[in-house]
Amino acid sequence: MPNNLIEITPSAYDYPLLIRHLLDTPLARSPDQVIVYREHRHTYRQFRHRLGSLASALTDLGVKAGDVVAVLEWDSHRYHECYFAIPMMGAVLQTANIALPPEQLLYTLNETGASTLLLNVDFLPLIEPLASRLPNVTRFILLNDRPELPATTLPVAGEYEALIESGSPFFVFPDFDERTRATTFHTTGTTGQPKGVYFSHRQIVLHVLATLVDIGVATAQGRVHRDDVYMPMTPMFHVHSWGVPYSATLIGLKQVYAGRYAPDVFLRLIRDEGVTFTTCVPTILQMLLNAPGSEGVDLSKLKMIVGGAALPRPLVKAALERGIDVCAAYGQSEACPTLTIMHLSTAQTTGDADTEVELRIKPGYAPPLMELRVVDSDMRDVAHDGKATGEIVARAPWLATGYLNDPKASERLWAGRYLHTGDVGSIDLDGALHITDRLKDIIKSGGEWISSIDLEDIILRLEGVTRAAVIGIHDDKWGERPLVLVHLLPEFKGSIGRDEIRAHVKRSVEKGLISKFAMPDRVEFVDALPLTSVGKIDKKKLRAEYRVQLPAGHMPAAAE
Structure with missing residues (x-):
């Protein structure tokens, strides 16, 4: 192999891909644009001064390069500042999950060895x-929105705003290797303790650039530009809020942070601050549409990327009726998180309404610099015909290169030198991805594979059904059978029963939309379905709760 490495002049600046360079453009082009949280409102110029003051104050407290600084906070301007100042000073930002059970939260903080903990007094x-x-935690720093700072038994090193006041805004953020670890957080799995993932400055910067290209070159639908106003409806502890705060900062958007998640707060901020761009999971979109007073708020300027779970057709229809430009995306924690985003051409948004809905629910296409494949068990590509299925694997410069302190799981993640998503899918003739199911959620019944996602989607098409979850439960004869859990709108309780659900699914079987083996034996109506910390239906809890066998000799519907 010839050595063709370029020569670097001694005086040349060998530009490293660091988070601090994401600030250059907004400070040059949008220094007076604002960042909003409650009554707090500051410009990008002031934002840079606050970053310097925060880094200066943390340095004075003894935080140094390589230290892990954990944050437990609501979505706020302070969290946004931590996204930048902590990794820019060479430390590692840990976005701790505020919704984890205490023992799991304790585990995550101890596994990273966090030495400093910034926490909201709540x-x-x-x-x-x-x-x-x-x-390992030697410094506790309090973040406070209350009129007075509450008393605490913790050895507090300072209060956030007081530290900002004491620090120097002229802190010089150094250069270092772009592969330096910038962030870490934990993703919850189906078993065992949460797994730690981590990302370098280089990975985050490249993720920002690739996703901005993807959403910026769209013809119209879903295109994000400098005049947009961004508000996250994805928690900031979850995969950098899908990386969008970094992207929004690079292009100098007005940014609005909502604090604690509540539909009425979201609606008020959309109305009062002119929010036009957000990301969320389907349950948050549903809450927004169903919230009291929602009908009185104009949502027609809102662009929304929805991920984290399959996007139901009825939800897309309801969003489009309110004028929301909604589309699906697909990703996971290990992917920083973007794997695909759906964008429609102008012709596709002016054609048949039902066809448009079908397109918008697709996870979409891989962004630039992403190699996405669907493969069989031997890592061979399956046909791109929209029918052949296999595991989704990927390569991109921003994918997590391993799990924290878990080399065996890391090797399994990257078996065959591709990141294994654990998802089953297909690619259609146009190159768009379709998710069939999670490998762990596929129901294996009598040699047939039943997609819980497809069955849920069919059930959600029945008027009156607001949420549905399908899990596999043990069956002596067939291995597994689907259990359907349904949540109804109040006005439909009593008018929709098990027979109506089964008849609705049977019509889809007769149309050939789903295998007859997917006919559910058991349907249960529930008042609520458990959600994960990021708003997905928690099938791990459902499997634990409904770990029961069907009655002996019960004949599955598929064999009737």
């Missing part, structure tokens, strides 16, 4: 009982 009752079991 979480004092959570952290105070755990403090004696956090041997």
Whole structure:
């Protein structure tokens, strides 16, 4: 192999891909654009000064390059500042999951070895009982929205705004290797403790650039530009809020942070601050549309990328009726998180309405610099005909290169030198991805594979059904059979029963939309379905709760 590495002049600046360089453009082009949280409103110029003051104050407290600084906070301007200042000073930002059970939260903080913990005072009752079991944490910094700072038993090193006041805004953020770890967080799995994933400055910057190209070159639908106003409806502890705060900052958008998640707060901010762009999971979109007073808020300027779970057709129809430009995306924590985003051509948005809905629910296409494949068990590509299925695997410069302190799981993640998503899917003739199911959620019944996602989608098409979950439960004869859990709108309770659900599914079987083996034996109506910390239906809890066998000798519907 010839050595063709370019020569670098000694005086040349060998530009590293660092998070701090994401600030150059907005400070030059949009220095007076604002970032909003409650009554707090500051410009990008002031934002840069606050970053310097925060880094200066943390340095004075003893935080140094390589240290892990964990944050437990609602979505706020402070969290946005931590996204930048902490990794820019060479430390590692840990976005701790505020919704984890205490023991799992304790595990995540101890596994990273976090030495500094910034926490909103709302979480004092959570952290105070755990403090004696956090041997690495030597500094607690309080973040406060209350009129007065509450008393605490923690050894507090300072209060956030007081530290900003004490620090120097002229802190010089250094250069270092672009492969330096910038962030870490934990993703919850189906078993065992949460897995830690981590990303370098280079990975985050390239993720930002690729996703901005993808959403910026769209002809119209879903295109994001400098005049947009961004508000996350994806928690900031979850995969960098899908990386969008970094992207929004690079292009100098007005940014609005909502604090604690509540539909009425979202609606008020959309109305009062002119929010035009957001990301969320389907359950948040549904909450937004169904919230009291929602009909009185103009949502017609809102662009929304929905991921984290399959996007139901009825939900897309309801969103489009309100004028929301909604489309699906697909990703996961290990992918930083983007794997695909759906964008429609102008012709596709002016044609048949039902066809448009079918397109918008597709996970879409891989962004630039992403190699996405669907493969069989021997890592061979399956046909791109929209029918052949296999596991989705990927390569991109921003994918997590391993799990924290878990080399065996890391090797399994990258078997065959591709990242294994654990999802089953297909690619159609146009190159768009379709997700069939999670490998762990596929129901294996009598040699047939039943997609829980497809069955849920069919059930959600029945008027009156707001949520549905399908899980596999043990069956002595068939291995597994689908159990359907249904949540109804209040006005439909009593008018929709098990027979109506089964008859609705049977019509789809007769049309050839789904295998007869997918006919559910058991349908249960529930008042609520458990959600994960990021708003997905928690099938792990459902499987634990409904770990029961069907009656002996029960004949599956598929064999009737």
